[in-house]
Amino acid sequence: MxxxxxxxxxxxxxxxxxxxxxxxxxxxxxxxxxxxxxxxxxxxxxxxxxxxxxxxxxxxxxxxxxxxxxxxxxxxxxxxxxxxxxxxxxxxxxxxxxxxxxxxxxxxxxxxxxxxxxxxxxxxxxxxxxxxxxxxxxxxxxxxxxxxxxxxxxxxxxxxxxxxxxxxxxxxxxxxxxxxxxxxxxxxxxxxPQTFLENVKVTPRDVLSSAPQVQVDAWFVKAAGETSGTAYTLEAELLDGATVIAQTQQRISVAEWNAGHAVLVLRNFSGVRLWELSDPVLYTVRIRLQTSHSADETTARFGFRDARFTPQGFMLNGKLLKLRGLNRHQGFPFTGPAMPARVQRRDAEILKRELKCNIVRCSHYPQSHHFLDACDELGLLVIDETPGWQHVDDSEVWRERYLDNTRRMIRRDWNHPSIVLWSVRINESRDFHDLYVNVNTLARSLDASRQTTGVRYFQESELLEDVFSMNDFGFPLKVPNHPLYLNTEFVGAEFPVRSSDNNAQHREQILRYARIYNQIAADAHYAGGLGWCAFDYQTHWDFGSGDHICYHGVMDIFREPKPAAGFYRSQCSPEEEAVLEPGFHFAENDEPGGFEKEVICSNCDEIRCSILHHGVPKPIIVLKPDHENFPHLEHPPFFLTLPDGNDDWGDLRMDGYVKGTLVISKTCSSKGIDQKFVAHADDQELIADGSDATRIALRITDEYGNVRPLCNDPISISIEGPASLLGEDIVSLSGGVMAIWVRATRSPGSIVVTARHAHLGEQKVILQSHPADRAVSVEI
Structure with a gap:
């Protein structure tokens, strides 16, 4: 067509x-x-x-x-x-x-x-x-x-x-x-219509009481020549799914009409469920501006939750929660930030489900609303941040654009229950008293229901926000000097790690995170901490590691985990998921002294290790979590030393136990051979809207499925069917992995992606592209 x-x-x-x-x-x-x-x-x-x-x-x-x-x-x-x-x-x-x-x-x-x-x-x-x-x-x-x-x-x-x-x-x-x-x-x-709703803000009130309320602020734009004599009505309904559980309406007063702003309050409802990290229940307010000759209607999704930083720490719905998270940049290989909803949402799923974070910082700018929508739905807390990085310009034009960015960010995002802080200060900037008084006044006037913060790198900084946020790359961390104190960056920028680096490098990255979270857990004055950062990202020539990449992530730029991701993953309860992640590449052993003390990240009570010779286990080594050196971590790392170093070598089997029950096992190959070529898609189905896309991860592994980090072989890609490749048709693995993204066209049908390795053969991934829903996708 x-x-x-x-x-x-x-x-x-x-x-x-x-x-x-x-x-x-x-x-x-x-x-x-x-x-x-x-x-x-x-x-x-x-x-x-x-x-x-x-x-x-x-x-x-x-x-x-x-x-x-x-x-x-x-x-x-x-x-x-x-x-x-x-x-x-x-x-x-x-x-x-x-x-x-x-x-x-x-x-x-x-x-x-x-x-x-x-x-x-x-x-x-x-x-x-x-x-x-x-x-x-x-x-x-x-x-x-x-x-x-x-x-x-x-x-x-x-x-x-x-x-x-x-x-x-x-x-x-x-x-x-x-x-x-x-x-x-x-x-x-x-x-x-000629007179229409310009924006709506939903503010739950008294959510922990027996009589919660919902305040609905509506801003509207009047038709040219429209006078206050026209009878306008504002109506609001509170919906739980499709069920209306509360409603109200009122005439707009002359004062409200002249101001272009009216307020409704929904009352007298009961039985609402709170937005919790484990059960992020969402509600909808539908609001309608109506007169005898026109009507405009919109909705806003929100959650009932009480979130605040206190001298005791961060409280969600009256319960203390130690924050554990990562920072996120929005860039991807091949397209930069230009990825559709599914791919943006996938990052939130990785942070919540794979890395077990409870908070993410949008560094250093407001990010896609699709990402924020997913955070709402998954139960992942968010720090929303105004665009900036260290520099504050002297010009009035620059400063007004900074204030305007902050205004637009808050007015766009104020209904997201996941957002708990407005980060309104330019990241890591010096103090600019008048400017930061103005931005905090602006933020509080727009949304008094959330606290403000500003991320800095020196403790002597003037505190004008509600929460003192600190980037601290040393160890031990500085002692909090304000009652509401949050660490927002540590480890990554001072310790870049590639997936292909040796065991010593990966071990140190893991242990730096473990030491810091142990310190944070030991002191209630730390509200929590967010590591730098979730994913490797592209940067300018004067940063990065010589190839314009900051290898600061616990995952690489393709969203594939490094060993340090295992530490984050291991900090969840074993009731949620049993985790056993070796922090080493077993067949790679070029450290002085051999395999002497390697780290395993796990939430098990005990790990039993054995060396396999032709499938037969040799003496079992019983490991316990290192509570002595990490007494405040709920799930400290384990340390493995092989009794005979490199002299008694074979495949390594690790069995994780919780309360005496075997819950997880992993085996690492000792052979040092590239054994398998694996291609895996994040999604099996796409929408044929011309934009939808999914990631296909390409991995070379040992016989047990562990990535071979020293493999950098080329892979060729071809596609049959209604889709295009976001990436190159010949790629080289990096650290044993690579990923491509496949985008659907507007035609539905079967998509076959074929990836070929010169020695390990080819892998086919079959996707199905379904017709787009005309109710939401047909364009003019």
Whole structure:
């Protein structure tokens, strides 16, 4: 189907936003209630892109037949996984999108909403410049209403500047991460009545009492010429799933009308369940702005929870919780941050389920709402952070953009129950009293229900936020000097580790984390700690390890675990999952003195180890967790020494016991031979919407499934079926692993991905791409 056929096809359908699932039902609203007239059209498909600016390309009559068809989210360059040039994405490119507006929207207001484009954007409709937005991590919108053509197609043109612009945070000096370029998050067209709801904030109150309440703040934009004499009504319903459990409505007063802001309170309901880490129950508020001739409706999802930092530590719903987490950068190989919802959500699943974290910090900028949605659903706490890295510019323009970024972040994210702190200070900056007074005043005026923090690297810093957050890469950690104290970075930046590094390097990374969490557990003055960081990430030439990669993660850039990931994983209860993770590569043994004292991360009570000769075990070594050196860790590491060093060598079997019961076993090969080639997809099914994607991990292992970290062999990739490869068709393993991502097209069907190794043969991964739901995915 060519572009114009697609436009004709798409214009036959009108897609309702998920936030307008249905109008208020007759039994809950006045008989005169009108159907909500809000509609949202996603704009992921059908974009045409030019790497170079071409004179007149913003005009509707421009011939764009030579432009490249692209799908959002989109990176303006291919991003090799390492040795990537930081200047490669620093250019200005242009996107064009043809669309036709359905005639039934003629009397409505039309907006285009961008969730993120790096780093500055100028937007035209039909040759008219709508405006410019300078900022790469926060959302922006432009109204199209006055410039829409109803009897012919419209041309949306977007000029995106990928340069690291000195007047835009986080730029101005240097930063330790890449920002990439392009329209790397979603875009949509929003259709509203002339008077419409601009934003909604839901604030649960008294959630630990027998009479909880929900305050609903609604901001609305009035139609031109609309007066306060018009009878407007604001209605709200509280939903548990599809069931309405509370409702209220009121006329909007003259004062509220003039302010464009009204407040409702939902009361007299019972039986709500709290949002807990183990059971993150979510509710919905549906709010409706109605008059005799129009109605606008939207929803907000939230959770009932009480989260606060106290001198006793962090409290969630009245219970003390020691925080254990990691920092996350949003970059991926091949596409940078330009990954769809499924891939963004997968990072939250890794942090929660594989690394057993209870908190993540969005370093150092607001991240995809898909990631935050997954944190809400999984029960993973979040620190949301304004864009920045050490530098605070002297210019008023820069500082106003910093305040505006913070404002946009909070107004976008304030309904996420997972978010427990607004990090409003520029990461690791010096003190700027007036500026930081202003930003804290701003944050508290926007959302008084959450505390603020600011991440610094020196304890002498002035505290203007509620929680003192500290990046401390030494050991032991500095003693807390404020009653509300959180460690937000440690280990990684001072101790980079590659997956292919030797046992001594991996052992030290593990033990640094173990020592710090042991210290944090010993003192209630530490609310907890977040290591640096979850995933390796790409950076500038003056950081990293010589190939533009910061190997600071407990996982590599492909989301494959290093041995240090085993420490995080081992800190969960064995009732949740039995964990036994060797912190070493058994067949790799080039340390002086041989295999003398290696670490095993486990939540078992006891590990029984034996050496296998031709499958027959030799004397059992019984290991106990090292409570002596790690007395405050619930699950200390174990240490293994082989009695005969390297002289008595064979396969190593480890059996983990809890309360005398065998719960987990692992075996490591002693042979040092690449035995198996494995290809594994995170998901077996995709949605044929042109954007959906999943990761396929490629691993060379021993005969027991342990990755062979010294294997760097090439792998060739081919795809059959309705999908494309996000990556290269020939890749070299790094530390025995590699990953590619596969993106579905708009055609459903079977997808066969074939990966070939020269000596170990080929592996096929079969995926199924299903038709997209027209109710949420059909575009104009």
């Amino acid at each position: 060519d572009r114009r056929e697609f436009l004709a096809f798409g214009s036959m359908y009108m897609v309702g936003s998920s936030s307008v699932a249905r109008a208020f039902s007759p039994e809950h609203s006045p008989a005169s209630a009108l159907q909500s007239s809000r509609t949202v059209y996603p704009l992921s498909q059908g974009w045409l892109w030019s790497r170079n600016l071409v004179a007149g390309a913003e005009m509707p009559g421009f011939d764009d037949s030579s432009f490249t068809p692209v799908t959002l989210p989109h990176s303006n360059v291919f991003v090799s996984w390492h040795n990537f040039d930081q200047n490669a994405y620093q250019f200005v490119s242009l996107y064009r999108r043809h669309f036709c507006m359905p005639a039934e929207h003629r009397e409505k207001r039309i907006f285009v909403d961008f969730e993120g484009a790096a780093t500055a954007s100028r937007v035209w409709l039909n040759g008219t410049l709508l405006g410019e937005y300078r900022g790469g991590f926060t959302p922006f919108s432009f109204e199209l209403t006055e410039h829409v053509r109803w009897d012919q197609e419209n041309i949306l043109a977007v000029e995106v500047d990928g340069h690291e612009l000195q007047d835009v945070p986080p730029f101005g000096y240097e930063i330790d991460y890449l920002t990439y370029g392009g329209i790397y998050r979603d875009v949509s067209i929003r259709v509203t």
